[in-house]
Structure formats: C-alpha cells, structure tokens
Amino acid sequence: MAHSHATHATHANTKKNYTGIMDWITTVDHKKIGILYFGAGLFFFLLAGVEALLLRIQLMFPMNDFVSAQTFNELFTMHGTTMLFLAALPLFYGYMNYIIPLQIGARDVAFPFLNALGLWTFIFGGILLNLSWFLGGAPDGGWTGYPTLSTFNTAHQGMDFYSIGLQIAGIGTLVGAINFLVTIINMRAPGMSFMRLPLFTWATFITSALILFAFTALAIDLIFMTFDRLFSARFFDVAYGGNPILWQHIFWIFGHPEVYILILPAFGIMSEVIPTFSRKRLFGYSSMVFALALIGFLGFMVWAHHMFTVGMGAFANALFAIATMLIAVPTGIKVFNWLLTMWGGSIRFTTASLFAISFVPTFVMGGVTGVMLASAPADYQYHDTYFVVAHFHYVIVGGSVFGIFAALFYWWPKMFGKMLNETLGKWFFWIFSIGFHLTFFVQHFLGLDGMPRRVYTYLPGQGWDLSNLVSSIGAYMMGIGVILLLINVVYTIRKGPDAPADPWDGRTMEWTVSSPSPLYNFKQTPLVRGLDAFWKEKMDGNKGMTPAEPLQPIHMPNGSILPFLMSLGLFIAGFGFIYKDYDFNNALMNGLFNNYIVIYAGLLMLFGSMATRCLIDDPGYYIQPEELKEEEA
Amino acid sequence: MQQNEEVVQRQKVKTGPAHEGSKNHLITFGVSIALTFLAFAAVANESLSSSFVVFLLCIMALVQALFQLFFWMHMKDKGHGYAKLFLFGGFLVAMFGFASALFWIWW
Numbered sequence: 149m150a151h152s153h154a155t156h157a158t159h160a161n162t163k164k165n166y167t168g169i170m171d172w173i174t175t176v177d178h179k180k181i182g183i184l185y186f187g188a189g190l191f192f193f194l195l196a197g198v199e200a201l202l203l204r205i206q207l208m209f210p211m212n213d214f215v216s217a218q219t220f221n222e223l224f225t226m227h228g229t230t231m232l233f234l235a236a237l238p239l240f241y242g243y244m245n246y247i248i249p250l251q252i253g254a255r256d257v258a259f260p261f262l263n264a265l266g267l268w269t270f271i272f273g274g275i276l277l278n279l280s281w282f283l284g285g286a287p288d289g290g291w292t293g294y295p296t297l298s299t300f301n302t303a304h305q306g307m308d309f310y311s312i313g314l315q316i317a318g319i320g321t322l323v324g325a326i327n328f329l330v331t332i333i334n335m336r337a338p339g340m341s342f343m344r345l346p347l348f349t350w351a352t353f354i355t356s357a358l359i360l361f362a363f364t365a366l367a368i369d370l371i372f373m374t375f376d377r378l379f380s381a382r383f384f385d386v387a388y389g390g391n392p393i394l395w396q397h398i399f400w401i402f403g404h405p406e407v408y409i410l411i412l413p414a415f416g417i418m419s420e421v422i423p424t425f426s427r428k429r430l431f432g433y434s435s436m437v438f439a440l441a442l443i444g445f446l447g448f449m450v451w452a453h454h455m456f457t458v459g460m461g462a463f464a465n466a467l468f469a470i471a472t473m474l475i476a477v478p479t480g481i482k483v484f485n486w487l488l489t490m491w492g493g494s495i496r497f498t499t500a501s502l503f504a505i506s507f508v509p510t511f512v513m514g515g516v517t518g519v520m521l522a523s524a525p526a527d528y529q530y531h532d533t534y535f536v537v538a539h540f541h542y543v544i545v546g547g548s549v550f551g552i553f554a555a556l557f558y559w560w561p562k563m564f565g566k567m568l569n570e571t572l573g574k575w576f577f578w579i580f581s582i583g584f585h586l587t588f589f590v591q592h593f594l595g596l597d598g599m600p601r602r603v604y605t606y607l608p609g610q611g612w613d614l615s616n617l618v619s620s621i622g623a624y625m626m627g628i629g630v631i632l633l634l635i636n637v638v639y640t641i642r643k644g645p646d647a648p649a650d651p652w653d654g655r656t657m658e659w660t661v662s663s664p665s666p667l668y669n670f671k672q673t674p675l676v677r678g679l680d681a682f683w684k685e686k687m688d689g690n691k692g693m694t695p696a697e698p699l700q701p702i703h704m705p706n707g708s709i710l711p712f713l714m715s716l717g718l719f720i721a722g723f724g725f726i727y728k729d730y731d732f733n734n735a736l737m738n739g740l741f742n743n744y745i746v747i748y749a750g751l752l753m754l755f756g757s758m759a760t761r762c763l764i765d766d767p768g769y770y771i772q773p774e775e776l777k778e779e780e781a
Numbered sequence: 782m783q784q785n786e787e788v789v790q791r792q793k794v795k796t797g798p799a800h801e802g803s804k805n806h807l808i809t810f811g812v813s814i815a816l817t818f819l820a821f822a823a824v825a826n827e828s829l830s831s832s833f834v835v836f837l838l839c840i841m842a843l844v845q846a847l848f849q850l851f852f853w854m855h856m857k858d859k860g861h862g863y864a865k866l867f868l869f870g871g872f873l874v875a876m877f878g879f880a881s882a883l884f885w886i887w888w
Contacts (some may be wrong), residue, residue, distance in 0.1 A: 333863050361871050397886070401878055448874045452886060464885040 163769035164706045174707035176260035178245050179665055181267050183563060186242030188271050189235050195278070196230035197630060199223050204587075204623040207616050210608035220604035221288040222306065226278070228291030229310065232410065233317055234274040236544070239552050240413040241270075241324055244352045246563050248328060250658035250665060251346045253337025253674045253681075253693075258330040260705045261761070266323035268715035273317025276722050280309035290602065292399060295384035295392040299376045308726040311373045316718050318363050318370070325359035328352050337657075338696040339676035343437070346656045346680075347430060350437050351416025354444040355409050361448065362405035369398040378725060393458060400451035408447040410544060411511075412440060414551025415482060418504050421554050422486050424652050425501035426493025429680055432485040439478035439485075446475050456527045465524040472522035479515055483508060498652070499573030503554035506581055510550060514542030517592065532602075535595025541588045553580075553633075560640075561647030565664040568644065572636040576629050583625025590615040590622075655683040660693050668702045671695075671776050699777075701770040708766070713757045721750025809848040816841045 166174045175181060203223050206214045215223065245263065249256055257263050280286045287310035289298035298307045332345070332353045345353070372395065375381035382388035384395050423430045430436060452460060452468040486508055495501065517539040521527055530536060553576075560568050594615045599606065606612055650659040660682050661669060674693030678684040685693055724747030732738050740746055820841055823834050851857040856865065 329867075357867065357870070360867070361874055397882065449877060452881075460886050464881070467881075467885060 162706075162767075163704075166707050170709075171707070173712050174264075174709050176256075176264045176705050176707055176711075177667065178249050178257045178260065178263060179563075179667075181263050182242045182244070182246030184242075184267055185238045185245055185270075186563070188267075188274065189238030189242055192230050192274060192278075193235035193239065194630070196227050196235055197627065199227040199230070201623060201627055203227060204620040206604060207606075208620040209617070210606050210613055212605055215604070217604045218285070218288065221290075221602075222281075222286040224602060225287045225290050225306075225310075226281075229277065229287065229314070230274075231544075232291060232406065233314060233321075234270075234277070236410050236548050236552070237321060238270060240355075240410075240548075241321075243348075243417070243555050243559060244328060244413070245324075246665075247559060247658050248331060248349055248352055249335065250562075250661060250669060251349050251656050252332065252335060252340055253657055253670060253676060254331065254335035255669045255673075255702065256335075256705070257327050258335055259327050261708060261711060262323050262327050264708070264711035265714060266320040266327065268320070268712050269323065269718060270317050270320030272715040272719040273313050273315070273320060276316060276719055277309055277313030280306055280313075283309075292403070293373065293395075294399075295373070295376070295395050299373060299384050299392075302377065305726055305730070307373070308377055311370045311377065312722045312726055315367060315370045315374070316715075316722055318367055319718070320715075321359060322363045322367075325356035325363070328356040329360065332356075337670075337673050337676055340681070343434065344676060344679045344681070347419035347433070347436055347440075348413070348416035348656075350440055351412045351419070354440045355412045358405045358409050358412070358444050358447060362402045362409065365398055366402035366406075369395060369402065372398075374725070378728065393455075396455055396458065397451070400454045401448070403454065404451040405444075405447045407540075407543070408443060410548045411551075412443065414507070414548045415440065417551045417555045417558070418486060418507055419482075420656065421500050421504040421558050422489050423493075423680075424558075424654055425496045425498060425504070426490050427496075427653070428489055428493040429655070429683070430485070431488040431491075432481070433679060435481055436485055439481040442478040443475060446471065446478070450475065453522055453524075453527075456524045457531045469522050469524040473519055476515065476519050483512060483515075498557065499568070499570055499577055500554045500557035500652075502574065502577045503550045503557070506577075507547065507550040507554065510542065510546030510581075510584075514539060514546050517542065530595060532600055533595035534591045534599045534601055537601050538588045538591035538595060541591070545584055545588070550581075553577075556633075558652065559658075561651045562658055562663050562665065564641075565647050566640045566644035567647050567651060568640050569636050572632055572639070576632040576636065579632065580626055580629030583622045583627075583629055586622025586625060587619050588622070590618050594619070650682075655680040657681050657693065666779075668704065668771055668776075671702075672699060673697050699773045701772050702776075703768060703770055705768045706766050708761075710757045710761050714754050717750045717753030717755075717757065719750070720753065721747050724748075724750055805852050809852045813845050813848055816845055 172180060172184065175184075202215065203220065206212050206220055206223075245257070248254075277287075283305065285304045285306045287293070287298075287306040289301070289307050289310070293307065293310055298310070301307065332349060336345075372381070372383040376383050376385065376390075382390045384390045384392045386392065419430055419436060450468055450472045452464060453472045456465050456468075490505070495505075497505075517535070521530055521536065521539055557568055557573055560566070594612055595601075597611055597615075599610075599612050606616075647663040649662050651663070652659070657674060657676075658665075660674065670693075672695035674681070675696035677694070681693065685691075724741060724744060727741045728744060728747065730741060732741070820838055823829060823837055829837075850868070854864065854868075855861050856868070
C-alpha cells in the first residue's frame with residue numbers, strides 16, 4: 149500500500165469504479181470496512197439487547213409465563229452468543245479498522261483484501277447463526293455450549309447453527325486479528341517506534357495476539373462439536389470413551405482470553421479519552437503498555453477458574469485461584485494510572501469523558517467481584533448463581549460497553565464527519581448508567597440469596613421478587629437510553645453540525661486529517677517526533693505533522709467482489725452441512741441437501757473465488773500528485 | 782529514480798536477501814507427501830510392532846512440522862523476528878496448557 153514507486157505507475161492505473169451498494173460490497177478501504185463492522189455490530193447489539201429485554205420481562209414476576217422454558221433457553225443462549233461474538237467484538241473492530249491506520253500514520257491496513265474477507269465472513273457467520281430463529285429454533289445450550297446438553301439434543305438444528313455459524317464468524321475474527329498484527333508491525337510511519345504507539349494501538353496489538361491464539365482453540369472445539377453432531381464422532385460421549393470435560397477445558401482456554409479480548413480494547417479507548425479530556429499526557433505510559441502485555445499473558449494461564457466446581461482437585465484449584473488473583477495487579481496499575489492522569493488535569497465533562505470517568509469505578513466493582521469469584525472455596529457458593537451474572541455484566545457492560553460508547557462519542561466526528569448532540573448524549577449517559585446499576589447491582593444479592601442463573605422462572609416468597617422487579621425496570625431504562633442514542637444518531641445524520649478535523653483538541657494522529665478522513669488518509673506520510681505525535685507538533689507551534697516524504701503518486705488497491713463471494717460460498721456450504729441429513733418432506737430439497745449438492749456448490753464458489761484471486765492479478769491504481777493538489781484548491 | 786533505488790536498497794538491508802525461488806518448497810513438499818505415504822504404509826503393515834509404528838509416526842510428524850515452519854513459513858530466513866516471537870509465544874502458551882492439564886488437572 150504505502151509503496152509508491154513511480155516506475156510502476158504506468159503498469160497500475162486501471163481504477164475500477166463502483167457506485168452505490170456495489171461500492172460498499174466491493175470495498176477494500178479500511179475506513180468503509182470499519183463503518184460496515186460498526187454498523188453490523190450495532191445491528192447485532194440492538195438484536196441481542198431486545199433478547200435481553202424479553203428475558204427481563206419473563207423474570208419480572210415469579211411464575212411468569214411470557215415465554216416458554218425452551219424459548220427462554222434460546223433467548224439467553226443467543227443473547228450471550230450475539231453480544232460477545234457479533235456485537236462487542238465487531239464494534240471494537242469497527243473502531244480499530246478506522247482508527248489504527250490513522251494513528252500509526254498508514255494509508256491502509258497491511259492486507260486490504262483480507263480485511264474485506266474478514267468483514268464478510270463475520271457478517272455471513274452472524275446471519276447464519278441468527279437465521280436459526282426462523283428455521284426451527286435457535287441454539288439453546290448456553291453461549292458456552294457445554295456438552296452433553298449441546299451434543300445429545302439433535303431434535304432440532306439449533307446447536308448446528310451455533311457450531312457452524314460461529315466457525316464461519318470466527319474465521320473473520322482471526323483474519324482481522326492477523327491483519328491488525330501485521331499492520332501495526334509493518335505499516336508504522338517513520339519515527340513511530342513501538343514505545344510511541346498510542347495506547348489504543350497497543351491494546352489492539354495485544355488483543356489481536358490474544359485472538360490469534362484463543363480463536364484457534366475455539367475453532368478446534370467447534371470442529372469437535374460439529375463432528376459429534378453431524379458426523380457421529382464421539383469426542384464428548386462418555387459411553388464411547390469421550391469426555392465432555394474436554395470441551396470445557398478447550399472452550400475456556402479460548403473463553404478466558406476472549407473476555408480480555410473484549411476488555412483490552414476498552415482499556416485502550418480509556419487511555420485515549422481520559423488524557424484528551426484531562427489535557428494531560430497519560431500517566432505512566434510504559435507501565436500501561438507493560439500492564440496490557442501482562443494481562444494478555446496471564447489471560448492464558450487462568451482458564452480453569454471457570455471450572456472450580458468440576459472436581460479438578462484442591463491443588464489445581466489453588467493454582468488457578470492464585471494465578472487469577474495475580475491479574476488484579478496489572479489491572480490495578482491501569483486503574484491508578486487513569487486516576488493519576490485525571491489528577492490535576494483540566495477535565496472537560498463531555499459525553500465521551502463521562503463514560504470514561506464512570507468506567508473506572510464501575511469496572512473496579514466488576515474486578516472486585518472477580519477476585520471474590522477467584523477464591524475457589526467461595527466459588528462453590530457463587531458458581532452458577534446470579535452473582536456470576538452480576539459480575540460479568542459489570543465487567544462487560546461497565547467495561548466493554550462503556551468503552552464502546554465513550555469511543556462512539558469520541559470518534560464519531562472522525563468516522564462520519566458530524567458532531568453528535570452533547571445534550572442528548574448526556575441524557576443517554578445518565579439514563580443508561582443508572583439503568584445499568586439498577587439492573588445488575590441487585591443481581592449480586594439475588595445470587596448470594598441463591599437464585600441460580602439460566603432458570604426461566606422462580607417461585608414467589610423466596611425474597612427474590614422485589615430484586616427481580618428492580619432489575620427488570622433497570623433493564624428498561626437501559627433500553628430507553630439506547631433509544632435516545634439512536635435518536636441522537638438519526639438527528640445528527642440529518643441535521644448535525646459538520647465536524648472539524650480536531651474537535652476535541654486531540655493528541656494522536658487521527659486528528660490531523662479531515663473528518664471524515666480522505667481516501668488516501670495522508671497526502672504525505674507523516675514524520676513522528678514523539679509520543680502523542682500531534683500534541684507534540686501543537687506544542688511546538690506547528691499546525692500539522694511534518695511530512696516524511698515528497699508529494700508523490702499514491703498506490704491504491706482496487707475494490708473486489710471476491711471477499712463477498714468467498715464468504716457467501718462458506719455461508720451456503722454451512723447450510724449444506726447443517727441440513728445434510730435432514731428430511732424436508734420435499735423431493736427437490738432432499739435431493740439438493742441429502743446428495744450434498746448444496747455443500748459442493750458453496751465450496752465451489754469459495755474455491756472458485758480463491759482461484760480467481762490467484763490467477764487474475766489486479767495491481768490497483770495510482771492517485772497522481774496533480775489530483776491531490778486539485779483537491780486542495 | 783535515485784530515491785526509488787535507495788528505498789529498494791534499504792528494504793533489502795532490512796529483510797535480508799530475496800527468497801531463493803520455489804526449489805526448496807517443491808522438494809520439501811514432495812518429501813512431505815512421501816512421508817505421508819510412508820506413514821499410511823507403516824500403519825497398514827501388520828508385521829511392524831505398534832510401539833515402533835508410534836515412534837516412527839512421531840519422528841515423521843516432527844520432520845514435516847519442521848519443513849512447514851522453516852521452509853514454508855520462512856523461519857529459516859532472516860528478518861522474521863516477529864514471526865518467531867509469535868510462534869514461540871504460541872508454543873509457550875500451548876505447552877503451559879498441556880503441562881497443567883497433564884500434571885495438575887487430568888487426574
């Protein structure tokens with residue numbers, strides 16, 4: 149991407165023009181892909197939010213019969229799966245895609261084509277998973293999908309949609325992570341050394357490394373489940389020498405890093421938002437980087453704390469309990485650094501800043517209950533109660549979602565070129581966070597009073613009635629808050645004021661380019677002269693970055709429909725696998741699916757697109773310096 | 782032009798000499814296929830003792846893994862420090878998982 153050898157300019161100047169929806173389907177531009185990740189993530193976030201509201205209606209009163217037990221199981225399974233895999237992570241991926249190349253002074257990610265492939269496999273995996281609602285029933289084995297519950301229930305296809313849909317979406321996540329790693333290693337502008345990287349870029353780097361190692365474990369586990377369910381394998385079947393505990397171990401070897409994958413980007417966002425709105429450089433930059441890396445490393449060493457009650461023995465439980473409590477140390481470093489960044493700063497209370505500031509105490513509450521849960525003997529009491537539900541919602545909503553919303557208000561001007569309304573934003577913040585604490589604070593006590601999680605109803609007179617009612621009311625407040633956010637977004641798109649390049653008096657390089665960023669990001673690759681590159685230039689009295697190269701032709705990639713087609717092929721083949729032995733009571737459908745024709749068609753589409761990509765070389769095109777000058781004029 | 786040559790020169794210094802074509806790749810690919818056939822043959826041949834077959838399979842698997850890492854994933858070339866870092870990091874994490882499973886968790 150960044151190469152711009154003038155000698156090649158004559159060979160690569162066939163620009164392909166796509167317009168309208170084709171432009172979005174074929175795009176390989178990191179900014180458009182970021183917006184697509186963001187939009188898809190927001191859609192799945194709203195979907196999973198509605199599922200949560202339905203769950204809370206059911207639990208509002210004892211012996212309620214708003215939904216059946218089976219529907220309740222499907223709702224909580226899909227709420228968890230959708231929120232974790234299809235909402236939180238893609239929303240972060242949206243920010244990463246848009247912001248990382250700008251923060252490191254690059255014109256795009258390292259592999260623009262792969263970037264598009266990752267996006268579309270995630271979207272098609274997510275659609276496949278959610279189509280299960282209309283095709284006989286959604287997955288119902290919990291987001292953790294423990295066998296034997298998940299493997300023996302072959303009455304409907306729900307868990308097949310889980311294993312294959314997540315497998316396809318997981319490919320997209322892995323591809324995206326590898327792309328970020330290579331981008332951050334190879335695409336940094338001159339002078340941007342590792343210890344000058346903005347903290348959000350560092351968080352993305354560590355997160356991507358975690359994804360690289362963790363999602364491979366998930367892929368293996370999902371393959372075991374797929375084989376058990378569809379090809380009569382016996383990995384988890386005790387009667388044939390299999391072992392259901394194997395799933396739990398592999399799942400949590402993935403699953404614990406996964407929760408750090410969800411929180412580290414939020415840590416990165418906080419480390420951008422808090423210094424910007426305190427007008428101070430981040431306190432303890434190098435200890436922040438060290439803490440991120442240490443959290444990432446320790447994240448792989450603690451998986452068995454999810455399984456204290458499985459019966460691993462006192463020795464293993466003690467080891468994993470201590471390892472888990474160790475994580476509080478680097479996390480504590482980060483919390484104190486944020487506090488010390490704010491200390492003595494001139495703090496501005498914008499919506500982004502409010503989310504960031506309230507993130508600190510909220511996340512600490514989730515962290516404290518985490519240390520409580522890490523104590524193995526006490527965990528025998530907490531395990532599978534609402535205490536656990538309260539804990540991980542404090543960490544994921546109070547951590548990841550607050551991070552997502554802080555970033556939403558912080559980077560929206562950069563991504564969409566409009567300023568979100570601050571008054572509506574502050575209403576949103578207060579209603580959402582009061583609703584959040586109402587919903588989940590009381591759940592700590594529900595758990596301590598013995599209410600198990602994942603039950604579809606409960607008897608009256610156990611002291612749970614009032615808390616459940618309060619919790620449901622809080623959930624609706626969160627829903628109202630999100631509706632205010634949507635009103636804000638629609639209002640902004642229609643009437644919002646245009647955003648300047650640097651609305652928050654920012655410190656990092658994404659604020660040096662116009663809002664939204666131009667196609668090529670930087671006319672000339674910038675020279676980075678210190679940490680907080682843009683702030684350093686401002687302090688030295690410069691208006692922008694010092695260029696590191698003369699104005700020269702910029703090499704750009706052409707868009708391509710192939711990533712979309714590859715993912716569509718996987719999607720079709722996925723359907724073929726799920727229904728390969730299904731009796732449709734219809735000769736045509738049975739012929740198509742039971743003879744594996746659908747599988748072959750999907751795989752042909754996948755491999756045909758790959759072959760096309762290999763055989764037809766597309767060298768892209770160049771933007772000439774004259775065009776850049778014209779734009780300036 | 783002068784500047785472009787400088788860029789190329791700099792890149793060469795940074796990443797070491799260019800890869801030497803596909804000869805080694807094809808050789809290691811051919812040997813890997815031969816080893817795979819040998820593995821099937823060893824399992825199918827009933828006159829070999831099963832402990833010897835397991836030993837042989839492990840050795841051949843190791844050779845194939847090394848081919849994959851060093852020739853196909855460029856681990857023998859210079860300028861692959863980051864790739865090495867990540868492979869060793871992944872290896873360390875996996876070994877920790879195996880070790881804790883073997884010694885502490887799995888009975």
